Amino acid sequence: MDLSLDERLKKSSFSFYSLLNKRYFDNNLPELKEIIWRDKLEEGCFAFVSFEKDQLKKFGYEDGVVIEMSVDANCKSYKEIRDTFLHEMAHVYVKSKYHGKIWTQKIIELGLDWKNEV
Numbered sequence: 001m002d003l004s005l006d007e008r009l010k011k012s013s014f015s016f017y018s019l020l021n022k023r024y025f026d027n028n029l030p031e032l033k034e035i036i037w038r039d040k041l042e043e044g045c046f047a048f049v050s051f052e053k054d055q056l057k058k059f060g061y062e063d064g065v066v067i068e069m070s071v072d073a074n075c076k077s078y079k080e081i082r083d084t085f086l087h088e089m090a091h092v093y094v095k096s097k098y099h100g101k102i103w104t105q106k107i108i109e110l111g112l113d114w115k116n117e118v
């Protein structure tokens with residue numbers, strides 16, 4: 001039997017991050033330190049990113065990026081997962097956890113639409 005999408009994602013998420021970093025952010029994003037899999041925080045594909053010193057401290061890191069990710073049966077496609085990653089990576093890129101002007105600009109540049117975002 002094939003691996004489910006989230007099993008495949010767990011295996012490939014670090015190289016996926018690197019690939020997206022190279023392709024969409026000119027490799028400007030800090031290193032991904034860890035992906036923490038949470039149990040179905042929201043419906044569908046859902047992620048939360050930490051990149052500020054205060055946030056990273058609680059995971060035991062000085063720098064870099066930590067992504068918390070939750071997926072459920074409604075998170076079905078590669079595109080949905082990619083868009084979720086890109087959404088979070090755009091926060092890192094603009095160094096803001098908010099959906100402000102610069103973040104929105106980057107999202108538009110990436111060709112993403114964004115509903116029910118955090």
Ligand SMILES: [Zn+2]
Pocket residue numbers: 087088091097098099117118
């Ligand atoms: Zn967001």
